[in-house]
Amino acid sequence: MNLKLNKILGAACGALLSAGVASASAQEVLNFAHVYEVGTPYHEAALRAAKALEERTDGRYEIKVFPASSLGKEVAINEGLSLGTVDIIYTGVGFASRNYGPIAISDFPFTLRGYKHWEAYRNSDLFAELSEGYKNASGNEIVALTYYGARQVTSNKPILKPEDMKGLKIRVPNAPAYVLFPKETGANPTPLAFSEVYLALQQGVVDAQENPLPTIKFKKFYEVQSHINLTAHLVNSLVTVASGSRLDAMSEEDRAALKEVLQESAEWASAEIVHAENTLVEWFREQGVTVNEVDRQPFMDAVQPALLSSDMPWEPDVYKRMQAIPDAD
Numbered sequence: 001m002n003l004k005l006n007k008i009l010g011a012a013c014g015a016l017l018s019a020g021v022a023s024a025s026a027q028e029v030l031n032f033a034h035v036y037e038v039g040t041p042y043h044e045a046a047l048r049a050a051k052a053l054e055e056r057t058d059g060r061y062e063i064k065v066f067p068a069s070s071l072g073k074e075v076a077i078n079e080g081l082s083l084g085t086v087d088i089i090y091t092g093v094g095f096a097s098r099n100y101g102p103i104a105i106s107d108f109p110f111t112l113r114g115y116k117h118w119e120a121y122r123n124s125d126l127f128a129e130l131s132e133g134y135k136n137a138s139g140n141e142i143v144a145l146t147y148y149g150a151r152q153v154t155s156n157k158p159i160l161k162p163e164d165m166k167g168l169k170i171r172v173p174n175a176p177a178y179v180l181f182p183k184e185t186g187a188n189p190t191p192l193a194f195s196e197v198y199l200a201l202q203q204g205v206v207d208a209q210e211n212p213l214p215t216i217k218f219k220k221f222y223e224v225q226s227h228i229n230l231t232a233h234l235v236n237s238l239v240t241v242a243s244g245s246r247l248d249a250m251s252e253e254d255r256a257a258l259k260e261v262l263q264e265s266a267e268w269a270s271a272e273i274v275h276a277e278n279t280l281v282e283w284f285r286e287q288g289v290t291v292n293e294v295d296r297q298p299f300m301d302a303v304q305p306a307l308l309s310s311d312m313p314w315e316p317d318v319y320k321r322m323q324a325i326p327d328a329d
Contacts, residue, residue: 027059027060027061027062028060028061028062029061029062029063029064030053030061030062030063030064030087030088030246030258031063031064031066031071031085031086031087031088032046032049032050032063032064032065032066032086032087032088032089033066033070033071033072033077033080033086033088033089034046034065034066034067034077034089034090035067035068035069035073035074035077035090036067036068036090037067037068038067038068041268041269041272041273042090042146042238042269043065043067044269044272045146045265045266045268045269046063046065046067046090046265047065048261048264048265048268049063049261049262049264049265050062050063050064050065052261052264052265053257053258053261056257056260056261057254057257060254061254061257061258063088066086071085071086074091074092074095075095077089077091078091078095078096078098078241081138081140081241081242081243081244082138082139082140082243084243084245086243087242087243087246088240088241088242088243088262089240089241090146090238090239090240090241091238091239091241092107092148092236092237092238092239093106093107093236093237093238093239094107094175094177096134096142096239096241097313099134099137099138100130100133100134100136100137100138101313101314102130102133102313102314102315102318103130103131103133103134103142103239104177104313104314105130105312105313105314105318105319105322106118106121106127106235106237106322107177107234107236107237108177108180108234108307108312109177109180109181109184109233109234109303109307110181110233110234110296110299110300110303110304110307111235111307111319111322111323112235112322113327114150114232114235114327115147115150115235115274116327116328117235117325117327117328118147118235118237119147119327119328120325120326120327120328121322121325122145123328124325126318126321126322126325127145130318135244138244139244139245140241140242140243140244141241141242141244141247142239142240142241143240143241143242143258143259143262143263144239144240144259144262144263144265144266145237145238145239145240145266146237146238146239146240146266146269146270147235147236147237147269147270147273147274148212148236148237148238148273149212149213149214149215149235149236149273149276149277150212150213150232150234150235150236150277151210151211151212151231151232151233151234151235151236152210152211152212152213152216152228152229152230152231152232152233153170153208153209153210153228153229153231153233154201154208154209154210154211154216154221154222154225154227154228154229155168155170155207155208155225155226155227155229156207156208156225156226156227157226157227158227158229158290158292159208159227159229159231159292159294160229160292160294160295161295161298161299162185162186162298162299162302163186165182165185165186165187166185166186166187167186167187167188168182168187168188168207168208169187169188169190169205169206169207169208170182170187170188170189170190170206170207170208170209170210171190171191171192171197171200171201171206171208171209171210172189172190172191172209172210173191173194174191177234178210178234179191180303180306181210181233181234181299181303184302184303184305184306185299185302185303187208190206192205192206197209197219197221198219198220198221198223198224201221201224201225202224208225209221209225210231210233210234212236212273212277213228213276213277213280213281213284214273214276214277214280216228216280216284217280217283217284222284222287222289225289226289226290227289227290227291227292228284228289228290228291228292229292229294230281230291230292230293230294231294231296231299232294232296233296233299233303240262240266242258242259242262307319
């Protein structure tokens with residue numbers, strides 16, 4: 001009797017163990033790679049998305065987040081989407097434009113008027129069309145847009161009008177979108193590695209640099225520059241891109257859940273950046289830095305002809321449609 005009972009219990013335990021293994025193996029893992037540090041809102045947003053997806057799919061999906069270039073820098077993780085080594089990434093709009101040029105428009109100077117215009121663009125038919133163009137070209141899908149911040153010029157003198165830019169040696173990233181603003185205002189764009197900027201400013205190798213306010217604080221550029229000039233000449237975005245093949249393999253329900261949590265986390269990160277920008281002006285002033293309000297219109301007028309030229313990776317009509325989008329309420 002005991003032998004028979006032991007066999008029954010053993011079979012039951014075996015069945016439960018097998019069911020547990022099957023359940024564990026049924027969970028799909030999505031790899032989310034990005035280049036940002038763990039202390040940034042972008043990483044926190046990715047973790048929030050991971051937690052939300054696991055809850056909304058009843059554990060069918062797990063997102064593993066790999067921050068700080070741990071799966072490669074931007075070029076590598078973009079390639080990883082097609083190679084199947086990553087499933088989701090953050091990437092700059094400029095990197096996405098390597099697959100589809102027109103998507104870069106939001107990363108060029110003065111194509112966006114500010115956060116409210118950015119917000120309206122995110123929800124616009126134009127952005128949906130450009131995202132579809134990217135999908136057709138790359139096979140992967142832009143599922144969310146995150147606000148990265150407005151780039152401001154730091155310097156050791158006031159920059160209040162385009163003429164103040166003339167001859168200024170200003171460090172910019174080595175990409176057309178970033179070089180255009182100083183070029184069209186008579187400055188001397190000077191590409192340098194990001195890690196070298198602080199020392200270059202300190203030693204006078206360059207006169208100025210430009211970055212969003214949170215970056216200016218994080219990298220302590222205000223220690224070696226006396227002025228922050230609120231040019232907001234460029235409004236940067238990150239796109240969240242998901243592997244097309246991975247999305248195709250998901251059920252309609254789970255695919256919708258993934259897109260939903262990524263969009264919600266992008267909105268959260270965007271709000272965090274806006275809050276930081278709104279509080280940092282006063283913080284910089286408290287540190288003794290001169291923060292200059294700037295009439296942006298003369299700068300816009302100086303750059304606009306280039307944005308309508310045949311040198312841009314979009315048709316002039318795309319730029320005109322973007323300008324016609326009213327700011328969000």
